[in-house]
Each structure stands twice: as structure tokens, then as C-alpha cells.
Amino acid sequence: MKIIDSTLRPQFTSTFDVERIRAEFPILKLRIDDKPLVYLDNAASSQMPQPVIDRLVRYQTSQHANINRGVHYLSETATAEYEESRRKLQRFINAREDREVIFTSGTTDSINLVMHGYGRKFIGSGDEIILTTLEHHSNIVPWQMLAEEKGATIRVVPINDAGELLVDEYESLFTDRTKFVGVLHVSNALGTINPVKQMIAFAHARGVPVLVDGAQAAPHMNVDVQDLDCDFYAFSGHKMCGPTGIGILYGKAELLERMQPFKGGGDMILSVTFERTTYNSIPHKFEAGTPPIAPAVGLGAAVDYLSGIGMDAIAAYELQLLNYATEQMRDLPDVRIIGTAAAKTAVLSFEVKGVHPHDIGTLLNHEGVAVRTGHHCVQPVMLRLKVPATTRASFAFYNTMSEVDAFIAGIRTVQKIFT
Amino acid sequence: MNSKSLYQEVILDHNKKPRNYGTLDKASHHAVGHNPLCGDHLDIALNLEGELIDRIAFHGESCAICKASASMMTTVVKGKTREDAETLIKEFRDMATGALNLDAEHHLGRLTVFAGVRDLPTRVKCAILPWHTLHAALNSVTTTSTEAEDDPMHAAIGDA
Numbered sequence: 001m002k003i004i005d006s007t008l009r010p011q012f013t014s015t016f017d018v019e020r021i022r023a024e025f026p027i028l029k030l031r032i033d034d035k036p037l038v039y040l041d042n043a044a045s046s047q048m049p050q051p052v053i054d055r056l057v058r059y060q061t062s063q064h065a066n067i068n069r070g071v072h073y074l075s076e077t078a079t080a081e082y083e084e085s086r087r088k089l090q091r092f093i094n095a096r097e098d099r100e101v102i103f104t105s106g107t108t109d110s111i112n113l114v115m116h117g118y119g120r121k122f123i124g125s126g127d128e129i130i131l132t133t134l135e136h137h138s139n140i141v142p143w144q145m146l147a148e149e150k151g152a153t154i155r156v157v158p159i160n161d162a163g164e165l166l167v168d169e170y171e172s173l174f175t176d177r178t179k180f181v182g183v184l185h186v187s188n189a190l191g192t193i194n195p196v197k198q199m200i201a202f203a204h205a206r207g208v209p210v211l212v213d214g215a216q217a218a219p220h221m222n223v224d225v226q227d228l229d230c231d232f233y234a235f236s237g238h239k240m241c242g243p244t245g246i247g248i249l250y251g252k253a254e255l256l257e258r259m260q261p262f263k264g265g266g267d268m269i270l271s272v273t274f275e276r277t278t279y280n281s282i283p284h285k286f287e288a289g290t291p292p293i294a295p296a297v298g299l300g301a302a303v304d305y306l307s308g309i310g311m312d313a314i315a316a317y318e319l320q321l322l323n324y325a326t327e328q329m330r331d332l333p334d335v336r337i338i339g340t341a342a343a344k345t346a347v348l349s350f351e352v353k354g355v356h357p358h359d360i361g362t363l364l365n366h367e368g369v370a371v372r373t374g375h376h377c378v379q380p381v382m383l384r385l386k387v388p389a390t391t392r393a394s395f396a397f398y399n400t401m402s403e404v405d406a407f408i409a410g411i412r413t414v415q416k417i418f419t
Numbered sequence: 420m421n422s423k424s425l426y427q428e429v430i431l432d433h434n435k436k437p438r439n440y441g442t443l444d445k446a447s448h449h450a451v452g453h454n455p456l457c458g459d460h461l462d463i464a465l466n467l468e469g470e471l472i473d474r475i476a477f478h479g480e481s482c483a484i485c486k487a488s489a490s491m492m493t494t495v496v497k498g499k500t501r502e503d504a505e506t507l508i509k510e511f512r513d514m515a516t517g518a519l520n521l522d523a524e525h526h527l528g529r530l531t532v533f534a535g536v537r538d539l540p541t542r543v544k545c546a547i548l549p550w551h552t553l554h555a556a557l558n559s560v561t562t563t564s565t566e567a568e569d570d571p572m573h574a575a576i577g578d579a
């Protein structure tokens with residue numbers, strides 16, 4: 001058995017103080033079955049640092065009321081905080097204007113908004129939608145529903161064995177009926193970082209708008225929607241240290257203005273009579289009813305927190321985690337990493353010969369290690385790579401090298417139990 | 420009971436060397452069980468002589484808990500009547516879902532090594548699938564699923 005030599009771990013510059021960061025996450029102090037929690041399920045949902053928790057408490061204890069129409073102090077305060085949070089998100093993704101940032105309940109909701117608001121209006125019978133094999137079910141199913149309703153067709157960009165998109169094939173899928181492209185920025189199952197900027201430029205040269213599913217990118221790298229020039233960008237708060245129930249849809253103003261509303265109700269209208277309703281301007285046109293105000297404020301605090309550390313510093317540290325974990329895993333016999341793209345975020349999907357992922361997940365849990373097992377909502381990827389299911393460890397900037405060691409030791413324990 | 424004690428020697432042994440693994444030349448009853456959420460599936464064939472299960476075999480693709488449960492199930496129900504098998508099916512399901520009082524009288528014997536799954540909600544289906552499939556076979560339903568309406572554990576397993 002190989003003894004892990006801690007001197008082999010990469011050394012870090014003192015600027016990334018992971019221990020100081022960890023101290024701000026109360027949940028990381030938990031013990032599971034009397035072992036320290038090693039939380040490696042960040043791609044499913046991340047944990048929340050104390051400043052974000054505090055912000056939620058402050059909002060709830062001194063600032064909450066319904067927004068927009070109230071003339072009293074609390075309503076004005078809540079409205080101001082909600083809109084301030086929108087501007088924080090605008091800066092976080094470098095959107096041109098704050099009205100291009102719509103609060104939704106999450107990535108799934110954001111994609112459904114585009115499907116209903118844009119797709120149902122501008123995509124018709126015989127039209128074609130390009131998606132990729134790597135898409136999460138949330139960027140497949142809404143488009144299938146639309147295709148079925150309209151008689152449109154979905155065309156799928158293939159991947160290679162490493163889990164990388166075949167960009168040449170993508171380009172050859174375009175026809176004069178291509179009306180829309182949906183592509184995920186980073187694969188939740190494999191960690192592949194897709195060349196979205198190049199793919200967007202190609203689509204735009206043919207007048208086709210592009211939606212980017214950024215659920216796994218926004219938490220892990222600098223995202224600049226103007227630089228990408230994407231038409232839509234969707235992501236979720238709960239994967240980036242924020243609360244559940246809140247997400248973002250970025251859309252270019254000129255597109256959002258041409259779109260039809262998704263949900264009807266209060267706040268999204270200017271005037272209502274039974275004869276005629278006039279819709280509000282963007283972003284309010286897409287925020288019907290009382291929005292998740294506290295989660296929106298919490299997400300504002302989360303992006304402040306992430307920006308305080310720096311997205312580039314986060315990406316650099318997580319890459320070191322990935323490289324170290326990948327190296328350690330390659331040394332394990334009978335373990336195969338699924339997803340070996342050249343450009344990856346810190347996600348490791350793998351198979352252990354002779355051991356079912358469910359058994360791995362349960363046994364790792366007993367070592368305090370939280371991973372995810374199954375198809376990760378990407379059944380087409382599993383089918384293409386011929387694996388029924390995988391075990392996935394997904395890292396965040398608050399994970400450490402010694403947690404990688406604990407994870408690797410856990411897999412060795414699993415293998416020992418199954419020999 | 421914790422998750423580690425679920426992976427006891429006897430379960431690991433049945434996973435590694437499953438008993439009655441394979442197919443039957445002549446089967447009066449047959450069913451396939453699916454757990455669509457993890458892709459696992461189990462094929463069970465049996466031959467009834469009158470009311471007696473005189474032969475039974477299984478094969479498929481599954482985790483250790485499911486495979487060991489199937490293997491031990493076949494050894495236990497072989498030679499038993501259909502009615503006795505149905506009693507065991509009910510008791511096993513009740514044990515796995517925590518509804519059975521293990522101190523009261525039951526017929527599970529060494530099958531109680533699976534009692535620990537009741538503390539692992541996501542694994543209950545794995546242990547139950549063979550029993551569910553046996554029930555389907557005895558009642559001549561040719562395919563079943565852990566997502567079937569009458570499954571007490573009918574619930575989606577989330578996955579993100």
C-alpha cells in the first residue's frame with residue numbers, strides 16, 4: 001500500500017489561506033459517524049459562509065417587507081436591498097445594465113423562462129435547436145417540450161471519449177433552419193470546460209442566439225457575459241455559497257424586450273383591465289409575483305464573499321486541488337477516471353472496478369466523505385461513455401489537500417472491503 | 420446499526436459468490452425488476468411444482484446490497500411454498516422500511532443482516548428490489564420497478 005507523503009502535496013502561495021476560509025463555514029466543522037466531514041458534493045450544492053448567513057439574518061431581522069409598492073420604511077428598504085443585490089450580480093458577471101439581470105428560482109427556472117419567453121415566440125415548425133451531449137437534463141427537457149409543441153428538431157453536438165465537445169461537428173450541425181443554441185459552460189458530471197466563446201461567435205455569424213448554462217461555471221471562474229457575448233446566461237445561487245430558491249437569468253436587453261413574459265401575475269404588469277394588460281419593462285416583466293427577496297439579498301452577499309476572495313484565485317486554487325486529486329487517483333489500481341478533458345474544473349467522476357457506485361457512496365459516507373453517485377442528471381453522457389453510473393467528487397475552494405487524502409484513503413478502504 | 424455493519428461478511432460473500440446466479444431452462448414464473456433511477460435491473464426465474472418453489476435463479480446488474488439480498492433470498496425461498504415466500508416478502512419489506520419489530524416473532528432468520536438499510540433511506544430500494552421482483556414473478560407480472568405505484572418506497576431519488 002502506498003503511504004501518502006504530505007511533502008508531495010503542492011505548496012501554496014500564502015495568499016490563499018484555506019484554513020482561514022474554512023473557519024467561516026460553520027457546517028464544515030460537522031462530524032459524520034465521528035469522522036470529520038469531507039464535503040465533496042459541491043457540484044450538487046455548495047455550503048454557506050457565516051457572512052452570507054449573517055446577511056440573511058440581518059435582512060430578516062431588520063429589513064424585510066414586500067417590495068416595490070410599499071411606501072413605508074421597510075418596503076423601501078427591502079426594495080433597495082433587492083435592487084442593490086441585482087447590481088452586485090450585474091457586476092459579478094459584468095453585464096452592461098442591471099435590467100439585464102433577472103432573478104429566477106434557479107438555473108432550471110432560468111432555462112424554462114428562455115424556452116417560454118423566447119422559444120415559444122421565435123421557434124417554429126421545422127426549425128432546429130442545437131444542444132450538446134453534455135447538457136444537464138434541465139437544458140434538454142424544456143427544449144424537447146418546445147420541439148414537441150412546435151414540430152421543431154433537436155440536433156446534438158457529440159463528444160469524444162475524454163468528454164470534450166467536437167467543435168467541428170458542432171459547426172457542421174448548422175443549417176439555415178438553426179434557430180437556437182443551448183450549451184453548458186462547464187459539465188456537472190465530468191468538469192469539462194467548453195469553448196463557449198468560440199461557439200457563440202460561430203453561431204452569431206449565422207444570426208443564431210446562444211443560451212449558456214453557467215450553473216457549474218459561475219461558482220468556479222470569472223464569468224464575463226460581455227466578453228463571451230452570450231445572449232443568455234443561467235446559473236443558481238445554491239451552487240455558489242448562496243441560498244436555494246434563487247438563480248439568475250442574464251439576457252441581452254434587446255432580446256429580453258422582444259420576448260413574451262413567462263409567468264403572469266403581479267409586479268410584471270403596468271396596468272390591468274379585463275380587456276387589456278400592459279406589461280412592465282424588463283427585468284420586472286419576468287419577475288411575476290413576490291420574488292424570493294431574502295434569497296436574492298443572500299445571493300448578493302454570496303457574490304460579495306466570492307469576489308472578496310477573487311474568482312481567479314478560486315479557480316487557481318481549485319485547479320491545484322484537481323491536479324493533486326487526479327494524480328492521487330491515477331495511482332489507485334482498478335480506478336478509472338471518467339472525463340479527462342484538457343480543460344476541466346475540479347470534478348472527478350470515476351469507476352472502481354467491481355464496486356457499484358452506490359456501495360462506494362455509502363462506504364465513503366461512513367468515512368465522513370460526501371460524494372454523489374448515479375447518473376448526475378446527464379443520462380446521454382452516461383450512455384455515450386458506456387457507464388451506467390459513476391461516483392463523483394466535486395471540489396470547492398474550501399476543500400483542502402488533506403481532504404483529498406481522506407477521500408483517496410476512503411477509496412482504498414472501499415477496495416479493501418470488496419477484495 | 421450503521422452503514423459499515425451493513426457490509427458484513429455474509430453480505431460481501433453473497434455479493435462475491437452469488438448463489439443460484441444464472442438462468443433456468445424451464446421456468447413457470449419469471450419477472451424483471453428495474454430501479455430506473457440507478458439503472459439497476461434483476462431478472463428472476465422460478466419453477467413452481469404445485470405450490471412449491473422447487474428451483475429459482477437470478478441474474479442482473481446491481482450494487483452489492485441488491486445482489487446479496489437476491490442471492491440470500493433465493494437460498495431461503497427455495498423449497499418453500501408460494502405462501503411462505505409471500506410472508507417472507509412482506510416481512511423483508513417491513514424490516515427494510517423499519518415497520519417490522521425485530522424482537523417480535525418473524526421468519527427472517529439470517530436475513531436480518533439487512534436490517535441496517537432502514538437507516539439508509541437511499542439504499543432501501545436496493546435491498547427490496549429482489550423481493551419486489553419475486554413477488555411480481557409469483558404473481559406473473561413480467562416486469563416491475565421500484566417506482567411501481569404499489570411500492571412503499573415509491574419516491575424519486577434526486578440527482579444533481
Ligand SMILES: Cc1ncc(COP(=O)(O)O)c(C=O)c1O
Nearest residue numbers: 106107108136138188215236579
Ligand atoms: C450544469 C447544470 N445545469 C443545471 C442545473 C440545475 O440547477 P438547479 O437545480 O439549481 O435549477 C445543474 C444543477 O444540478 C447543473 O449542474
